[in-house]
Amino acid sequence: MDEVRVVVVDDVADMAETLAMSLELDGYAVRTATSGAQALELIEGWRPHCVLLDIDMPGMGGCELSDRLRELYGDEVVLIAVTGWGDAGDRVSDTFSRFDHYIRKPFEPSLLRKVLPPVTA
16 A cells, blocks of 8 residues: 545534644544535545544534435445543444544544555555
8 A cells, every 4th residue: 555545524623634744743644524414425436445424513513414424335445433522422433433542532542553555665
């Protein structure tokens, strides 16, 4: 794998950019989107290996976006929920069942290395 492409989706642009910069320092090719609709357009044209999704976003939230991405790409794209939600309760369990992984905020970007495909030189 020459380049590992990652899309970071968060309605708070500063959060998306900060995470993107950290991933770029680790060697990932990263693009950001601040809405579900923008993410769909970006993903269609760029075809990332992995998408990091904020759950709570206005308009198309992370859950709806994950459903759309599964319809379009199946398991071809790794979906990671990035959220401040806890891990108990039916609502949370249902939400996280839509994703391959989830990471609770706040987190160290190094945690992503455990779930993202490795970057090779």
